[in-house]
Amino acid sequence: MAVSAAVAAAKVAATVLSSDKLRKTAGWIIAAILSPVILILVLICSMLSGTADHNNTAVGLCFEGGVISGNVPEDYRGYIEDMQGSFTLLDGSIVTINAEMEGGDSLDSTRIKAIFYSLFFGADSPSKKDHRRFVACFVTYEERTRTVENEDGTTSEETYIVAVPVRELPVVYANILAAMGISITPENQANASEIYHRVLYGRPAPTYGDEFDQWSDGLPLSSAPFIGADGFCSPLGESWRGMITSEFGYRKDPFTGQTKGHSGLDLGAGKGTPIRAALPGTVYVVRYSSSGYGYHVMVDHGGGFVTLYAHCSKILVTEGHTVDAGTVIAEVGSTGRSTGNHLHFEVRINGEKQNPRSYLP
Numbered sequence: 001m002a003v004s005a006a007v008a009a010a011k012v013a014a015t016v017l018s019s020d021k022l023r024k025t026a027g028w029i030i031a032a033i034l035s036p037v038i039l040i041l042v043l044i045c046s047m048l049s050g051t052a053d054h055n056n057t058a059v060g061l062c063f064e065g066g067v068i069s070g071n072v073p074e075d076y077r078g079y080i081e082d083m084q085g086s087f088t089l090l091d092g093s094i095v096t097i098n099a100e101m102e103g104g105d106s107l108d109s110t111r112i113k114a115i116f117y118s119l120f121f122g123a124d125s126p127s128k129k130d131h132r133r134f135v136a137c138f139v140t141y142e143e144r145t146r147t148v149e150n151e152d153g154t155t156s157e158e159t160y161i162v163a164v165p166v167r168e169l170p171v172v173y174a175n176i177l178a179a180m181g182i183s184i185t186p187e188n189q190a191n192a193s194e195i196y197h198r199v200l201y202g203r204p205a206p207t208y209g210d211e212f213d214q215w216s217d218g219l220p221l222s223s224a225p226f227i228g229a230d231g232f233c234s235p236l237g238e239s240w241r242g243m244i245t246s247e248f249g250y251r252k253d254p255f256t257g258q259t260k261g262h263s264g265l266d267l268g269a270g271k272g273t274p275i276r277a278a279l280p281g282t283v284y285v286v287r288y289s290s291s292g293y294g295y296h297v298m299v300d301h302g303g304g305f306v307t308l309y310a311h312c313s314k315i316l317v318t319e320g321h322t323v324d325a326g327t328v329i330a331e332v333g334s335t336g337r338s339t340g341n342h343l344h345f346e347v348r349i350n351g352e353k354q355n356p357r358s359y360l361p
Contacts, residue, residue, distance in 0.1 A: 056198070062087060062117060063110075063199050082125045087113055089128055093135040100163035107138055107165050110199050111192075115172070118191040119182060130180065137175035139163050169320035189318050190288040207292025208337060216298065217351040219284065226303030228279035232359050233325040235275050235309060235345055236267050236332075240360060243267040245342055248355040254339050264308065264346035265356045271313050271341045273332040276325075278307050278345075278359075283321040283329070293344065294336020297329055308346035311338045 058076075061068060062083040072080070090113060098106045112135060120126065126134065142164050145157050166172055173184040197205035206212040234240045246266035253260050277299055285298035293310035297317065300306055313333025323329060334341045347354040 056203075058121070059117070059195055059198055062121075063113065079122045083117060083121055086116065086120065086125050086131060089131040090116060090135055093132045097135060097139050097163050100161075101165070102162050105163075105165055107135070111196055112138055114196040114199065115176075115184075115188075115192040117195055118188045119184070126180075133179050134176070137179055138166050138172055140166055167320065168322075169318050171320070173318070186315070186318075189286070193286060193319065194288075205287070207287065207289040207294075207296075209292070212292065213351070216285065221284070221300050221304060221306070222282060222302050224302040226301060226305050227281065228301050228305065228325070230325070232278050232361050233276055234360050235278055235343060236269055236273060238361070240267055243269055248353075248357065255337065263353045264310075264344050267343045267345060269332045269341065269343060271331070271333055273343075274328045275309050275312060275330040275332060275343055277323040277327045277329050278325065278347075279305070280324045281307075281322075283317045283319055283323060286315055286317065286319050288315070289336055292336050294338060295330070295333065296336075299323060299329070304350035306348040308344075308348065310344035310346070311335050311342060313341075 057069075058080055060066065061080050065084065068077050068080055091109065094107050094109050094112065116134060140163075141161050143159050144162050145159050147155050148158050149155050166175070169189075173189070176182050176184060194204060201215070206215050236243055244265055245268040246262055248262060248265055250259055251262045252258070279299070279301045281299040281301035283297060284300045285296070287293070287296050289295065293308070295312040295315055296308060296310040297312065297315055298306055298308045309330055311333055312330040313335065314331040315329070316331070317323065317327075317329045321329075332341055332343050338344075345356050347356045347359055
C-alpha cells in the first residue's frame with residue numbers, strides 16, 4: 001500500500017537525520033535533501049490517516065469550498081477537488097429527493113456528505129449514477145392518500161408516493177451495503193461521526209467537562225416518554241457494588257489531586273468485560289476519542305433520560321441502534337482520561353447528572 005511505503009520511507013529518513021553516526025557518514029548534504037521529503041511524507045500520511053483525527057483543512061475545503069493552498073501535494077489536491085465535485089452531485093440528488101417530501105421533511109445533507117467523505121476520500125469516486133444511488137439510501141417511500149376535489153364538485157381519495165427520510169443510521173448502512181455493495185466498517189462510522197460534528201460545530205466535539213455537557217445537552221433527544229418503567233439492568237451485572245472504584249460526587253481528581261465533582265460511578269473490571277445497556281432506548285452518540293471520556297456511548301431512553309458509558313475498549317453499536325435493557329453495547333477499557341480499566345457510568349435526566357446508585361438494582 002502506498003501509504004505504508006511512505007511511512008516506511010519516512011522512518012528510514014528520520015533515522016538518518018536523528019543519528020549522529022549516520023549523519024557523519026552520509027553527510028549533511030543527503031540529510032538536507034531528505035528533510036523536505038520527510039516533511040511531505042509526514043504531511044501526506046497524516047492527511048490520509050483513516051483515524052477519527054481528520055485534517056481540518058481538507059474537511060473545511062470539501063464542505064465549505066475555498067482556495068486550496070499551493071503547498072498541498074498535487075495528489076492530495078486532487079482528492080479534495082474530487083470530493084468537492086462529488087458534493088455538487090450529491091447536492092443535486094438531495095434537492096431532487098427533498099422536492100418529493102412533505103410536512104417540512106428534508107434530508108440531512110451534512111450527514112450524507114460526512115458518510116460519503118469517510119468512504120470515498122482518497123479513493124475512486126463513484127459514477128454520477130452511483131451518487132444518486134448513494135443519496136437514495138437515506139430515504140424510503142410511503143404510499144399515502146389525500147382528498148381531492150373533482151371537476152364536478154365531488155371529492156375522492158387518491159393515493160400518491162412521498163419520500164420520507166431515514167433517520168436510523170443502521171438502516172442507512174444496511175441500505176448502502178444492499179444498493180452499492182459497500183460494507184461500512186466501525187472505522188468508517190467513527191470517522192463519519194467525527195466529521196459530522198466538526199462541520200456542525202466548527203471543531204471536534206468536546207469529550208469531557210463543561211464543554212461536553214453543553215454540547216451533549218444541545219443534541220436532539222427523542223420526544224417519546226420514558227421507556228424504562230420495567231427498571232434498570234446493571235451495565236456490569238449484579239455484583240456491581242463490589243466493583244465500585246469511585247463514587248458519584250466530590251472526590252480527589254486522580255490526575256490533578258484537586259477535589260472536584262465526579263459525574264458518575266466508576267466500576268472496575270477487566271478489559272473486554274461486556275457492557276450492557278441499562279434500559280431500553282436508542283443510541284444517539286458514539287464517539288471514538290483519545291481524550292476525555294475516550295470511547296463512549298450515550299443512549300436516549302425517552303423523557304430526557306440518558307445514560308453514558310465511557311472509557312470503553314470497543315463499541316459494538318452505532319448511532320441510531322435500538323437497544324433493549326441488557327443488550328451488550330460495548331466492552332470495558334481504559335481509553336481517554338483514565339488510570340485503568342473501568343466503566344464510567346452516568347445517568348442524566350434533562351441534562352442533570354444523577355447518582356447511578358439511586359437507579360441500579
